[in-house]
Amino acid sequence: MGSNSASQCVDFWGRGIVAIMPRKSNGSKKREGQTPERLDIRTIARLANVSIATVSRTMNRVPTVNPKLAKRVWEVIEELNYFPNTQARALVSGRSRIFGLIVSEITNPFFPELIQGFEDVAIEHGYEVLISSTNYDPKRMAQSIRRMIERKVEGVAIMTFGIEEPLLEQLAQRNIPMVFVDVGPERPGVSVLKVDYHHGIRQGVQHLAALGHRKIAFIAGPARLHSAKSRLAAFMRSAKECGITPAPEWIKEGDHTLEGGTRAMEQLLESKDLPTAVMCSNDMTAIGVLHQLYRAKMNVPDEFSVIGFDNIHIAEVTIPPLTTIRMSRFDLARAAVAALRAAVEESEHPAQREYNITTELVVRESTSFPRGTMMHLRESK
Amino acid sequence: MGSNSASQCVDFWGRGIVAIMPRKSNGSKKREGQTPERLDIRTIARLANVSIATVSRTMNRVPTVNPKLAKRVWEVIEELNYFPNTQARALVSGRSRIFGLIVSEITNPFFPELIQGFEDVAIEHGYEVLISSTNYDPKRMAQSIRRMIERKVEGVAIMTFGIEEPLLEQLAQRNIPMVFVDVGPERPGVSVLKVDYHHGIRQGVQHLAALGHRKIAFIAGPARLHSAKSRLAAFMRSAKECGITPAPEWIKEGDHTLEGGTRAMEQLLESKDLPTAVMCSNDMTAIGVLHQLYRAKMNVPDEFSVIGFDNIHIAEVTIPPLTTIRMSRFDLARAAVAALRAAVEESEHPAQREYNITTELVVRESTSFPRGTMMHLRESK
DNA sequence: CCAGGGGTGGTAATCGTTTACACCCGGCGA
DNA sequence: TCGCCGGGTGTAAACGATTACCACCCCTGG
Known part of the structure; x- marks a missing residue:
């Protein structure tokens, strides 16, 4: 048994080359009953009464082939449902x-x-x-x-x-x-x-600022990721542009997963000075955040605003639909x-x-005025 | 221009054969400066001082090759980072x-x-x-x-x-x-x-029935889909088994999309006799349903129970997390x-x-007792 | 000492396609 | 009429592997 047991058909090489076992019925030896003939360029050539070169040229649309021959070739090809073998083409x-x-x-x-x-x-x-x-x-x-x-x-x-x-x-x-x-x-x-990243994130920060938010948190991605670092940097820069300086305890590191978002939000909710909005390094994080806010019985967006990043498809149908930054x-x-x-x-x-x-901002329903402000406006909504 | 314009490198055939244009640097004609030598089985054979057959046999772990030769071959292969050309292997x-x-x-x-x-x-x-x-x-x-x-x-x-x-x-x-x-x-x-389908769906219906639901709606998939029909049939059978006969107006046809779920739920909410729970032909439909219930300001699960089907990953993090039927x-x-x-x-x-x-039921948080019943139990939860 | 045989390794055919090159044939100019 | 030219077509050599088949070597038994 061992190396040639039935289920052990895969054989790893130093770094994993797989042994090739020929299919039994490759030769199609005897049975000439039905049409065991191989369907290759030669067959086409024979049936169309031309050489294989002409068939090849026809298929590749070489302009010098006689249209009459070409027509004959195409007909045979259609008739037999022939497709050229890509591996052979690639090889040569x-x-x-x-x-x-x-x-x-x-x-x-x-x-x-x-x-x-x-x-x-x-x-x-x-x-x-x-x-x-x-x-x-x-x-x-x-x-x-x-x-x-x-x-x-x-x-x-x-x-x-x-x-x-x-x-x-x-x-x-x-x-x-x-x-x-x-x-x-x-x-x-x-x-x-x-x-x-900067363009969309700035739009997001400006959107929050325009709504009246001053205490904006950010849940970053893993620090080793370039894209995550860029997003955080873009956030910091944009906040500064808007005259906002986020407290250090409002900058959390997530890991771009749901659970990461949940955990980061959990920590955020323990802050002495609670932020009123959070931007997330990606939508999965934001969905985790929504989830944690739901657990904490905080209403989004009335009590807390959330912005994601990526605009993944399901961001449209979270509860509430997620305001996020689209990266196509x-x-x-x-x-x-x-x-x-x-x-x-x-x-x-x-x-x-x-x-x-x-990138650019997509406004949905997870962002609104900070809690406790402008109630009159919220009412009239 | 036209057929041989620069950007028009793809050429559709009757049904779409693509012309092959050779890469320029295929021959590697003159420049013998660096190592333009092709890395093929022959190279390995030459450097290991064996024939190509031996190299091939070594790679394919044919047991008769002399271990000493094999070792030499493996070393050269490792050294050169050689991988066999799959197309050639496949061809032969x-x-x-x-x-x-x-x-x-x-x-x-x-x-x-x-x-x-x-x-x-x-x-x-x-x-x-x-x-x-x-x-x-x-x-x-x-x-x-x-x-x-x-x-x-x-x-x-x-x-x-x-x-x-x-x-x-x-x-x-x-x-x-x-x-x-x-x-x-x-x-x-x-x-x-x-x-x-029946096993999981029956568990779902039994779960709802055990909670006290009698008025259970079903949002089916497109009627032309076999899998959708099977799910509906399984639901009807399971309901019957539990002594429940759903009103015809509670059986809606969705289309397995979010929007379909939203629309179906909208119709369902207009029923004269409102159901207390709904099962959906898939999770996307269920998420659409949750969304519509959110819009209608109905609390899930306190006022309405929802069950999905498939257990897609995001079902874990909907609000509330979706009770659904797992199909692995x-x-x-x-x-x-x-x-x-x-x-x-x-x-x-x-x-x-x-x-x-x-298939089997996964209970999360989108199902509970029907509204208006067993308040004492709900309180104690 | 030689014949036979088992175990190894090499040579060459093969897979289905592209394409360089040779060839054929017809038209046209000298 | 002959030669040349050139467009169209066919022949055959690749491409990089597998593997049938054969040659060789060495060992052993008669």
């Missing part, structure tokens, strides 16, 4: 037409829209997408990179929060273009999607694909290193 | 080691967990995953199928709500194993994941991969046609 052409997309975790609502957008745009340009999620596990990250390389992706979008440099080396070594969010190594073939995942995805395409098809669009993504 | 072995996964929409919170589970289990067994979402668009579905076939997947999990038969024909024609949820065509190579996406994914593996590696596990998935 050196172009796999696959982009890799590595995300932190698919189940984090931030990512599905990103993936959707990436898929849409990539497919539109004739690329396939290999998706991989790392679940914040460096081992999985290494495995993802390996999968990408094995399948010969032409470019990789690394949309994960943080990554170890040595792994990138493997991609760089093979001249595989990469695209990052916010920050990435300074190398040829690497582009970076710069998100303008679709724009992000589109820019990522554009960057990779630019790097791959370099001749056409000169590769650009940076792409800008903007 | 006839095994792509790719499974396709077609879902309705990634942004529907039901699917990410499914995808995550599928990826986990597939990777664990050495398969790559090709994900595609149809967005309920038959054209996209056709395109997805084509992508799967072009990339030579060895099996496809079709986890979408409904599919047109003719498209399946293309897969069947190529003997590609398929797996469906609930219902699928009766064919060799097709397996079906049977979800036992992870189990579903695991079963799907198992079914496909069984079909592909038929020799080992005899292919099974049906796999069972169970």
Whole structure:
């Protein structure tokens, strides 16, 4: 048993190469009953009475093929429902037409829209997408990179929060273009999607200030995350611009999860001097905050205002609907694909290193006047 | 311009074959400066002083290779960070080691967990995953199928709500194993994941009945969906079992979206005889319901009880946390991969046609006693 | 000492496609 | 009429792996 037991068909190599076991019915030896004939370019060529080169040229729309022949070829192709074998094409052409997309975790609502957008745009340009999620596990990250390389992706979008440099080396070594969010190594073939956190966050702070809030808390993301740091910095700067100086005890560090938001809010509620509003580094945190406020029987927005960040889909339907700052995942995805395409098809669009993504405030119902003020206005609402 | 304009690198065929444009630097003609040498099995063989056959056998763990040679080979492989080219392997072995996964929409919170589970289990067994979402668009579905076939997947999990038969024909024609949820065509190579909706739904109804509810509404999914019909049927049967007969006006048809839930609840609130609880065909509907109840200023669960279905992740953090019926996406994914593996590696596990998935009640805080009853109990809570 | 055989390793065919190159054929100018 | 040119088509060599088959080596038994 052991190494060739039935269920043990996968065999890890030093770092995980998988053994290939041929499918039994590959040869299709004897049975000539039905149509065991392989459906390849040769079959098409034979049935259309042309050479395989002509079939290939027809499929690739080379303009010199005789239209009459082309028509015959197309007819046979349609008839047989023939699709060319991408692996063979890739092998000889050196172009796999696959982009890799590595995300932190698919189940984090931030990512599905990103993936959707990436898929849409990539497919539109004739690329396939290999998706991989790392679940914040460096081992999985290494495995993802390996999968990408094995399948010969032409470019990789690394949309994960943080990554170890040595792994990138493997991609760089093979001249595989990469695209990052916010920050990435300074190398040829690497582009970076710069998100303008400040714009949206300033709008958010101004919105709160306009409502009369002066005591604004902020629940940041993990300090090791560049994007989280940027958001906090943008908040501090915006507050200053509005003449607001948040008390240090109002700046909490969350971890971009629901539970993190819940915990941070719990601490916040113990402050001697209670803030009247809180901005969160992302929507999941904000939802955790709403939850904690619900537990504490505090009404949002009448007693406390909350602003999120990201504008994930469910922010529309929290109770109450969440005021938040939109960062378009679709724009992000589109820019990522554009960057990779630019790097791959370099001749056409000169590769650009940076792409800008903007953010902006979306006002819903989780923000209102600070408690105890302007009751007359609240009544008239 | 037109057909050969720069940005027009994609070229649609009758049904969408994409032209391949070779990357310029494919040949690596002159520059022998750095190490433009291709990293293939030949390189390894040469550096390890063995033949390519030995390298291949080493990687595939064929037991007859001399351990000393194997060691030398592994060392070179490690040294150079070499990974075999999957496309070449697939081409000759006839095994792509790719499974396709077609879902309705990634942004529907039901699917990410499914995808995550599928990826986990597939990777664990050495398969790559090709994900595609149809967005309920038959054209996209056709395109997805084509992508799967072009990339030579060895099996496809079709986890979408409904599919047109003719498209399946293309897969069947190529003997590609398929797996469906609930219902699928009766064919060799097709397996079906049977979800036992009844078990969980009965638990839900019994839970409500035990709390004292007699007037229970149900918001169904789209009538054309098999899974939605099954859920409604399970509800009706379970109600009957508990001696409850829901008024016809309490049975609404939603569409498995938030908005559908909102609308259905709106109608429900206009009933002459108001129900005291509602079960929903899925969690999104239930969240829509919570939202509508919030708008109507009705407290959940004190004035109205709500039960969802699916137990999507965010059901934990709705306000209040949603009592729902768990259908494990992870189990579903695991079963799907198992079914496909069984079909592909038929020799080992005899292919099974049906796999069972169970459902069960998860009690959270959106259910309580009907309004106006047992106040003393509610107080003591 | 030689024949036979088992265990290793190498050579070459193969997978399905692209594409460089050769070839064919017709038209046109000299 | 012949040569040249050039558009269209076919032939064959890649691409990077697997694997059938064969050659070789060495050991052992007759």
